[in-house]
Amino acid sequence: xxxxxxxxxxxxxxxxxxxxxxxxxxxxxxxxxxxxxxxxxxxxxxxxxxxxxxxxxxxxxxxxxxxxxxxxxxxxxxxxxxxxxxxxxxxxxxxxxxxxxxxxxxxxxxxxxxxxxxxxxxxxxxxxxxxxxxxxxxxxxxxxxxxxxxxxxxxxxxxxxxxxxxxxxxxxxxxxxxxxxxxxxxxxxxxxxxxxxxxxxxxxxxxxxxxxxxxxxxxxxxxxxxxxxxxxxxxxxxxxxxxxxxxxxxxxxxxxxxxxxxxxxxxxxxxxxxxxxxxxxxxxxxxxxxxxxxxxxxxxxxxxxxxxxxxxxxxxxxxxxxxxxxxxxxxxxxxxxxxxxxxxxxxxx
Numbered sequence: 470x471x472x473x474x475x476x477x478x479x480x481x482x483x484x485x486x487x488x489x490x491x492x493x494x495x496x497x498x499x500x501x502x503x504x505x506x507x508x509x510x511x512x513x514x515x516x517x518x519x520x521x522x523x524x525x526x527x528x529x530x531x532x533x534x535x536x537x538x539x540x541x542x543x544x545x546x547x548x549x550x551x552x553x554x555x556x557x558x559x560x561x562x563x564x565x566x567x568x569x570x571x572x573x574x575x576x577x578x579x580x581x582x583x584x585x586x587x588x589x590x591x592x593x594x595x596x597x598x599x600x601x602x603x604x605x606x607x608x609x610x611x612x613x614x615x616x617x618x619x620x621x622x623x624x625x626x627x628x629x630x631x632x633x634x635x636x637x638x639x640x641x642x643x644x645x646x647x648x649x650x651x652x653x654x655x656x657x658x659x660x661x662x663x664x665x666x667x668x669x670x671x672x673x674x675x676x677x678x679x680x681x682x683x684x685x686x687x688x689x690x691x692x693x694x695x696x697x698x699x700x701x702x703x704x705x706x707x708x709x710x711x712x713x714x715x716x717x718x719x720x721x722x723x724x725x726x727x728x729x730x731x732x733x734x735x736x737x738x739x740x741x742x743x744x745x746x747x748x749x750x751x752x753x754x755x756x757x758x759x760x761x762x763x764x765x766x767x768x769x770x771x772x773x774x775x776x777x778x779x780x781x782x783x784x785x786x787x788x789x790x791x792x793x794x795x796x797x798x799x800x801x802x803x804x805x806x807x808x809x810x811x812x813x814x815x816x817x818x
Contacts, residue, residue: 502525573603728774
């Protein structure tokens with residue numbers, strides 16, 4: 470439809486459109502013809518469209534078209550004007566304006582005059598009654614639509630993760646406290662080891678270790694490590710200073726004051742088994758067998774030392790009890806002699 474309208478407007482330029490007689494020079498009656506056409510009669514807001522202004526004048530005429538509309542007007546020029554010349558005997562020039570409208574309704578297109586100069590005479594052809602209809606892009610019932618109420622502004626979350634971090638730290642502290650209390654409670658409920666049972670259990674464990682025949686199987690390091698574990702269990706059960714969590718250094722420091730412990734033998738055995746367990750020291754079968762025997766020997770030595778100390782303590786306790794009984798007898802005898810002497814003195818008087 471637009472193409473048909475444009476074609477009709479261009480064909481109409483062949484006849485004089487709005488032709489107005491120019492002032493005739495004394496020697497010539499010049500004729501100037503003007504034609505205008507829009508690429509669309511109705512456009513939407515912001516939709517580009519074209520305006521074509523065509524001027525036909527006698528040969529030798531100079532045509533000056535106006536510039537694009539002002540940017541402050543409702544119809545604004547988008548691109549610079551383009552001029553196209555049609556070859557022929559007369560002057561035939563078409564100016565193409567690319568425009569856009571920014572309001573609705575029927576809007577005027579404000580352009581200046583076309584200036585035509587012929588043989589020194591100037592004629593101005595006004596471009597008036599140019600207009601375009603602009604329709605709205607909104608739906609027909611937009612006035613009946615009620616916008617949704619404004620939402621509440623999004624609150625700043627801030628350091629939201631800080632409270633979760635503090636809560637996690639508090640839970641970890643509570644868990645650590647519960648574990649500590651549970652460990653103490655278990656230690657208090659641990660039954661006290663039976664002295665005689667500890668030595669018998671160690672002897673039985675050494676016998677089971679020998680029955681495993683680890684040295685013959687090539688597991689010499691395991692044989693020495695297990696023998697040292699049996700020794701540790703025995704020391705923890707028999708000596709209050711020893712603790713299952715002690716390292717070798719801590720165990721030697723804890724038992725340094727116990728006379729029942731053969732310190733040099735224990736230190737040498739602990740040093741050897743530490744190298745086996747933590748440095749993967751290879752052991753010859755003879756060395757592994759000797760380590761097992763040495764562990765059993767340390768257990769025997771400690772048990773003998775404890776027995777000797779306990780026997781000595783019993784003897785000392787019995788000696789102190791005898792001395793106390795003798796002293797009590799002497800005191801009672803002395804009291805009887807004094808009472809007898811006083812009684813005789815009173816009778817003599």
